Amino acid sequence: MAASPAFALEAMGESGLLLRFGERIDAALNARVHAAARVLRDAALPGLEDLVPTYASLLLRFDAAAAADAARMREVERRVRAALAAAGAAAQPIAGDAPARVVEIPVCYGGDCGPDLEAVAAHAGIDASTLIARHAAGDYRVAMLGFAPGFPYLLGLDPALHAPRLATPRTRVPAGSVAIGGAQAGIYPRELPGGWRIVGRTPLVLFDAAREPPCLLAPGDRVRFRAIDAAEFARLAGAAP
């Protein structure tokens, strides 16, 4: 084998196998996680129930029949290593891989939609319109979904826009709120408590259990924000399913 697979594999309880590619929030590392997830999703691992990519690691969670069977779990581990070695996925995204989907998300910045816009701009030492331009210029990537169904953790936030979380989290953040939490960006899929700084709101519905797929965004997707005004927000919100 040319390169030893650059990940550590550890058991997570009886049912989980965790593949750790690193311990940092880093776009290249996260891209390897998504590449490995694609390879392993196609590997038809017996008993696999969930495959959960996060920033720098990937969890494979198996059903009880597999978790109860040491020999089967050893075989699964062998197949995981073999599949990733064959694909070279542990080293880099697969050559010729389909390009990531790009999802455009319209955002109404500031005002009632983005109550923290001014404070974030002040923190960054720029004016509000510059903040909007720089936030909307970013090329974001869905590193993972978590916290609540359909909540995307986005990589790619302009470092100048990093902003500390609120000292006291809000008990209610409206659905669609586009927010900054430290170096991370995210979007609240429904009304939730939260301590991230809210800079705007999208009229798009990020999570709807009755929809297939239920989430607007999937791990690995690319995201572009587009600034819209209140009138367009109202029009899109009215048209949203």
Place this chain on the structure above:
Amino acid sequence: MSIEVLKPGLLTTPQDRGRPGYAQLGIGRAGAMDAPALRLANALAGNPADACALEITLLGPTLRFRADAVIALTGAPIDARIDGARAPLWAPVRVRAGAVLALGGMRHGCRSYLAVRGGIALAPVLGSRGVDVNAALGPLDGRALRAGDVLPVGTNADDPHPASSRRDDAPSPPQAISPDWSLDFRPWFDGEAQRPLRVLPATHTCNLDAASRAALFEGTFRVAVDSNRVGYRLDGPRLALTAPLELVSEASVAGTVQLPPSGQAIVLMAEHPVSGGYPRIGHVAAVDLPRLAQRRPGDAVRFAATTLEEARRRLAEREHRLQRLEAAIATRLANEVHGGAR
């Protein structure tokens, strides 16, 4: 057939095996907290293992049955009365149309399961009829039962023993289908025994300081009042790492023992978030997680170390016992219908 909710109880939710397969979208599996108790309730009611039943927390609901039904209650020993007469637990029980099932408190334990033949037939959401209370996801808009709810009950395709097949004219006391047998619950419910829960090592177990490692396995913890279907917070010895760790969020599984900076350990339960950034100092063995789910606030919790091999072996044994029992119950129910009416 349907069931009317007269009183909802403290926290009564429809539950099944949950919704695996969506964790990558931030949607957890959730499902029953004491999965073996749910499966046995279904078996006793004549349902498939994945049918939806009610999970009852500490104080039960009062329900009116709009048609004849067969029910079974498992899990924590709950005060159960049908039109005032005590109903047996861990056994199939016949309920007449119009009867009121009043479920009260539990002597000990935290969760009982009520299965109804045919299963609770609410429309599934993302493949499950279970309610994920924390994510507000599932039927009933993802909430617990409320007074006035009407729960539809389905029909099993191969029902060996339809609830309405035998009717007598006179109202009768609650009747076990086979008054001479009920399941021996002892292997499936802890009662007052406080055997330690076995814990597997996790990524950051070795980062615990020596005193904390000793306290984890020698100390006694208590289930904190703010414990729920998301996680069990443990009062007792405060645990500490040799040095603080700044971690990037990684995925979690049910049973993961997290250690936030406060030093109060949290065991992740059915509705745990799919990822988290706290150090992981252990995993409660899968066979012991339902036992933890039956502890209520104030109950003692002790831990004992185990290995992955032993935990897998015990899980295999439990699955084998459960499957044998489910098959034996199904055979018995089938024989009774063929054996004719008593």
